[in-house]
Amino acid sequence: MTAMVKAEGVHKSFGAVEVLKGIDLEVKNGEVFCLIGPSGSGKSTFLRCINHLEKINAGRLYVDGNLVGYRQKGDKLYELKDSEVALQRRDIGMVFQRFNLFPHMTAAENIVEAPVQVKGVSRAQAKQRALELLDRVGLADKAGNYPAQLSGGQQQRVAIARALAMDPKLMLFDEPTSALDPELVGDVLDVMRDLAESGMTMVVVTHEMGFAREVGDSLVFMDGGVVVESGNPREVLTNPQHERTQAFLSKVL
Amino acid sequence: MTDKLEKSSAGVPPEDTPPVSKDSEFSGPPEAIKAIPVRHWGRWVSGVVVVALLALLVNAFANGDIQWGTVGDKVFDSTVIAGAGRTLLISILAMVLGVVLGVVLAVMRLSKNPVTSTVSWLYIWFFRGTPVYVQLLMWFNLALIFPMLNLGPIYKDEMTDVMTPFMCALLGLGLNEAAYMAEICRAGLLAVDEGQTEASHALGMSHSKTLRRIVIPQAMRVIVPPTGNEFINMLKTSSLVYVVTYNELLRSTSVIGSSSFAVMELLFVASIWYLVMTSIFSVFQYYLERHYARGSSRSLPPTVFQKIRANLFGSSRSKA
Numbered sequence: 001m002t003a004m005v006k007a008e009g010v011h012k013s014f015g016a017v018e019v020l021k022g023i024d025l026e027v028k029n030g031e032v033f034c035l036i037g038p039s040g041s042g043k044s045t046f047l048r049c050i051n052h053l054e055k056i057n058a059g060r061l062y063v064d065g066n067l068v069g070y071r072q073k074g075d076k077l078y079e080l081k082d083s084e085v086a087l088q089r090r091d092i093g094m095v096f097q098r099f100n101l102f103p104h105m106t107a108a109e110n111i112v113e114a115p116v117q118v119k120g121v122s123r124a125q126a127k128q129r130a131l132e133l134l135d136r137v138g139l140a141d142k143a144g145n146y147p148a149q150l151s152g153g154q155q156q157r158v159a160i161a162r163a164l165a166m167d168p169k170l171m172l173f174d175e176p177t178s179a180l181d182p183e184l185v186g187d188v189l190d191v192m193r194d195l196a197e198s199g200m201t202m203v204v205v206t207h208e209m210g211f212a213r214e215v216g217d218s219l220v221f222m223d224g225g226v227v228v229e230s231g232n233p234r235e236v237l238t239n240p241q242h243e244r245t246q247a248f249l250s251k252v253l
Numbered sequence: 254m255t256d257k258l259e260k261s262s263a264g265v266p267p268e269d270t271p272p273v274s275k276d277s278e279f280s281g282p283p284e285a286i287k288a289i290p291v292r293h294w295g296r297w298v299s300g301v302v303v304v305a306l307l308a309l310l311v312n313a314f315a316n317g318d319i320q321w322g323t324v325g326d327k328v329f330d331s332t333v334i335a336g337a338g339r340t341l342l343i344s345i346l347a348m349v350l351g352v353v354l355g356v357v358l359a360v361m362r363l364s365k366n367p368v369t370s371t372v373s374w375l376y377i378w379f380f381r382g383t384p385v386y387v388q389l390l391m392w393f394n395l396a397l398i399f400p401m402l403n404l405g406p407i408y409k410d411e412m413t414d415v416m417t418p419f420m421c422a423l424l425g426l427g428l429n430e431a432a433y434m435a436e437i438c439r440a441g442l443l444a445v446d447e448g449q450t451e452a453s454h455a456l457g458m459s460h461s462k463t464l465r466r467i468v469i470p471q472a473m474r475v476i477v478p479p480t481g482n483e484f485i486n487m488l489k490t491s492s493l494v495y496v497v498t499y500n501e502l503l504r505s506t507s508v509i510g511s512s513s514f515a516v517m518e519l520l521f522v523a524s525i526w527y528l529v530m531t532s533i534f535s536v537f538q539y540y541l542e543r544h545y546a547r548g549s550s551r552s553l554p555p556t557v558f559q560k561i562r563a564n565l566f567g568s569s570r571s572k573a
Contacts, residue, residue: 051455082460090457100452104470114456117466159452166456 004029004170004201005050009059012045019045021225022059027170027203027218032196034212034233035205037222038248043205044097046222047172050203051092052085063092064169090118093163097175099155101147107134107158108143111165118166126165133161137191153184157191164195171195173204209253213237221245323518327509328525336505337526343422343494343501344487350427351487352480355434360464362439373435380432386493389425392416393497422494422501430487437479441472474545481538485531492523502526 005027012020019042027033035043048054052069061068071078111130115121137157177185196215212233219233229242240246361373396412453463492503510519
């Protein structure tokens with residue numbers, strides 16, 4: 001089993017608007033998979049489909065060999081119950097563009113919450129782990145701070161630590177640096193680079209071409225709800241084959 | 254800004270630069286501005302007018318046919334205090350009933366299940382759409398149409414035994430309040446950013462845990478201020494249960510008032526107690542709001558005592 005994420009003809013519409021028009025791709029175990037493309041190309045929507053925050057309308061989406069959001073018996077699909085979907089999501093960490101930290105909890109409490117509530121880890125043990133994770137993202141001294149007392153970059157690093165506390169086998173990043181001041185982007189990318197080196201499977205929607213080139217193992221360029229071009233990031237970014245890719249890269253690079 | 258200044262002055266010889274920029278910042282404190290403040294004549298005039306009107310009002314009451322002695326005597330009358338106690342009791346119990354039922358109704362209303370949301374909608378439609386006074390009278394007169402309360406094998410009794418004045422008051426006020434609380438809670442739940450629910454779901458938390466641990470604590474910040482308002486309203490609305498013969502503050506004072514021919518005096522007594530209770534709960538509400546403001550701002554707002562201290566000993570000290 002080498003594919004962590006496997007998409008086969010994934011379609012998604014919001015009302016009459018078709019956002020994803022048949023996505024086929026495969027994310028291998030342990031690789032850093034970057035999704036780039038203009039806004040509205042469907043890359044964030046696709047990312048949200050992977051942990052079933054959005055329901056797909058057609059096609060099949062597998063994470064670690066399991067169908068996302070459904071169970072197949074024979075040729076019939078059964079919708080999973082909310083509790084079963086929650087069980088699938090435990091193993092998939094997600095980091096949002098707008099951080100989405102819980103503002104009424106301190107940094108440490110944010111990280112402690114899910115392991116205690118979902119996995120039944122003891123509070124003391126979860127606290128211990130939270131402090132280790134905060135140390136790992138370089139925020140050991142911020143455990144008692146509320147999100148409002150942290151900078152954007154610090155909040156995003158707490159959000160990464162929060163996702164890691166569930167020991168996910170896959171991490172999804174939805175434009176993790178897009179809401180940050182330019183000088184804070186580096187810290188977050190450093191943490192992500194670190195995570196990539198530790199062998200985590202990562203799907204990253206990003207506009208950071210430098211990160212994609214340096215850290216990425218695979219790269220997909222999406223536009224208009226389809227995969228336009230894919231391959232090794234260094235090759236695609238330096239020598240794009242498709243004219244839409246060329247046009248996009250000429251604007252952002 | 255400083256960049257520009259330095260660049261523009263780069264070409265100018267140093268002798269010509271006015272002593273405004275860098276040097277003055279470091280050579281001791283700058284000279285304080287001593288300007289004549291704007292005179293606020295309007296404040297003085299309005300102050301005089303208000304004091305004059307107040308004096309007239311005090312004079313009118315002092316010369317009115319009021320037995321102030323009776324007011325003083327009856328404020329701490331045991332019947333009156335017992336009445337105030339019952340007002341407090343029924344208000345708190347009705348409010349608890351209202352809040353609990355209101356949260357349930359709000360969650361039902363927002364649920365994806367069409368049955369529960371319709372039931373909630375109907376409940377709110379009825380209890381918010383009819384006056385609380387009418388509802389109280391209906392509970393009070395329920396025995397006229399249902400002489401027996403028959404819950405099958407569980408419970409059976411005469412309606413008049415069940416619907417005591419206390420029960421009429423509790424159900425009348427509480428169920429009415431629930432309809433209002435449901436709307437307040439719904440607004441609070443909707444005010445929480447959807448990203449919070451998404452983040453919680455993405456961590457594998459269930460619907461109910463997301464609601465309990467993530468959404469409701471944040472909704473509280475929106476819910477608490479109007480709820481405090483509702484409670485203060487409840488303290489006063491509870492005077493309507495006079496009609497179901499529950500012996501609360503208004504009823505106990507009125508009984509004394511009409512028997513001792515001191516109607517106005519006893520209404521003053523009732524007003525004093527209502528004011529005392531609402532004032533105490535206003536302070537309590539402030540602290541409650543402060544508690545739920547945690548995390549929403551960088552530092553908590555000052556407590557009342559901190560504010561007073563800051564005002565007395567100059568605003569320069571301890572603003573946090």
